[in-house]
Amino acid sequence: MSARTHTRPHPATSGRVDIRLPWWALALPALAFVSLLLLILNPSDAHAATGDPAVTHLFERIQQLVAR
Template identity: 85%
Template sequence: MSARTHTRPHPATMGGVDIRLPWWALALPAIAFVSLLILILNPSDAQAATGDPALTHLVERAQQLIAR
């Protein structure tokens, strides 16, 4: 005995569902991509932040202790 198969209606006939993205869903990734691309193309603009000498010393000391 064969079972009847149900076919789904074509997506265009489902009542005109309109899927839209908000403006920021496209703008934010585009801005992030462009800013990273600019940093890659001109790395001289990406200067390292100068940290507190005490914090730098602490991190170096932690690295020395881990390396032992």
């Protein structure tokens, strides 16, 4: 006599994962990324405290390398 196999019931889905994110979960990181990118590309707009001129020179050099 053969034994019956038990199968688990599957929910009626289309087979894809249903993950819903709120709008701000994508908008805020994108906004932060764009803001930081703009500050890096144009450091004259970033009003930081007066610091070591070597750091300023380094950022200007990085900007020149990125602009090429």
